[in-house]
Amino acid sequence: MIYLDNAATSFPKPPAVAEAISTFLATGAGNPGRSGHRLALAAQRAVSETRRLLASCFGVADPARVAFALNATEALNQALWGLLRPGDRVVTTSIEHNAVARPLNALADRGVAVARVPCGPDGALDLDDLARALEAGPTRLVAMTHASNVSGTVLPARDAARLAHDHGALFLLDAAQTAGVLPIDVREMGLDLLAFPGHKGLLGPTGTGGLYVAPHVRLAPMRQGGTGTRSEEERQPEHMPEALESGTVNTVGIAGLGAALRYLMERGVVNVAAHEAALTARLLAGLKEIPGLRIHGTADHRRQVASVSITLEGWEPVDMGAVLDSSFGIAVRPGLHCAPAAHRTLGTYPQGTVRLSPGCFTSDEDVDRTLAALRGLAGAGN
Ligand SMILES: Cc1ncc(COP(=O)(O)O)c(C=O)c1O
Incomplete structure (x- = not known):
């Protein structure tokens, strides 16, 4: 199978992830911070180590x-609901x-003003448009x-x-598509x-x-409850990370994430970025040669991550996705990708696109076989 839904x-995940999960379940799966026995301490160590690796990564x-x-x-809900209050203004894209x-739409119903900066048909954001939106009124947050x-x-x-900072606003970055794929440094990039x-x-x-929260930012917790520490206090603690971590965390997943981060740091985020950029360049070059195929985006591997949206004449995205899976063993994602506004911006609403997203373990051969399959579909029509 060729997996292009990263x-x-x-x-796949690095093999060390499954190994770490299995070892953790067998030897360390207590409740972190809740007791002093060895299983609880082992769990605490795993959680702290992954937290340390995340901090070092960002x-x-x-x-x-x-x-x-x-x-x-x-994490995004915690940031938005924890920060914004009726009367606040937020600028987004x-x-x-x-x-x-x-x-943000739900917060708008509760009196938060939401300004949306339109991006271009390739998804690009013009900073002058952002500046104009910030000049239009006092803003609490750019998200x-x-x-x-x-x-x-x-x-x-x-x-x-x-x-955002020049205009007195805080800045929230959604790194869903970039964490681990592009270098991110919260201090150097000025992320709150x-x-x-x-x-x-x-x-x-x-x-x-x-969720990373800068020291000068205070968020109201979305959830309140047991934190394992200061049990005598009747109120939610204000110190991080307990303030935002009520209830038992996903220790098993966090142990696996720790192993993944060790793999990633050994390989190097910049090397992953270079690998994915090369795959994207290869994919885009091949796609541009296919008659009737449209790329919806920058079509330039230097301006994007490894997510490429396409449509093909004669094919509904949903049918193309199904045939790529059933006839060629290629996993892609057709449709609106939980981002209808993005599709409106790109001009692909409501039918959507087929998204091809290679990843860290995708090979050149995977890309070439995908291109061959698409050439076949372009010839066949539907
Ligand atoms: C840009 C963006 N933001 C947020 C999310 C939500 O991520 P998650 O599935 O981890 O909740 C996604 C998921 O695809 C995404 O692409």
Whole structure:
């Protein structure tokens, strides 16, 4: 099978991930921070070690500023609901995933003003448009994706963060498509909040993700409850990460994520980025040669991550996805990719596109076989 759905979740995972999960379940699966016995301590060690690795991956000085979450969606919800209050204004973009768009729509119903900066038909964000949106009124937060999950287009996060700060706003980056795939340093990029999944580019299991919260940012917790520490206190603790981590965390997944991060750091995020850029360049070059095929995005591997959206004359995306799977053993994702606004921006709403997303373990041969399959479909029509 050729797996080109890494933008949804990465597959395969490094073998060390399954090994770490299995060892953890056999030898360390206590409840972290809840007791002093050896299993609880082993679990605590695994959780702390993964937190330390995440901090080091994202240039975070104090690992306690990273709270675990189940996925990027939970982290984004925690950031948005924890920060924004009626009367606040937030600036976002027109290519956001529903994980940002839906909470913002719900917050708009509760009196938060939401301004959406339109991106171009290739998904690109013009910083002058962002500046104009910021000049239109006092803004609490700029919330945006680092790269579109539909077209792969990379947004200028560092410059956008600087503009946000120049206008007195905080900056939240949705790194669902870039964590583990592009280098991210919260200090160098000026990120106040960084939401990331553990199960995509970071190569960990599903059920993992997290939120970095800068020391000057205070969020109201989405959940309150037991934290294992200061049980005598009747109120939710305010210190991180406990403030945002009530209830037992996904220790099994976090142990697996730790192994994934060790793999990734050994291989080097810059090397993964170079591998995926080369695959994207190869894929785009081949796609451009196929008659009747349209690429919806930058069509330039230097301006995007390894997510390429296409349509093919004579084929509905959903049918093309089904045939690629059933006849060629190629796993892709057709449709709207939980990002209808992005598809409106790209001009592919409501039918959507077929998204091809190679990953860390995709080979040149996988790309070539996919191109051959698509050439066949272009010849056959539907
Ligand atoms: C840009 C973007 N944001 C948020 C999410 C949500 O991520 P998760 O599935 O980890 O909740 C996704 C998932 O594909 C995404 O692509």
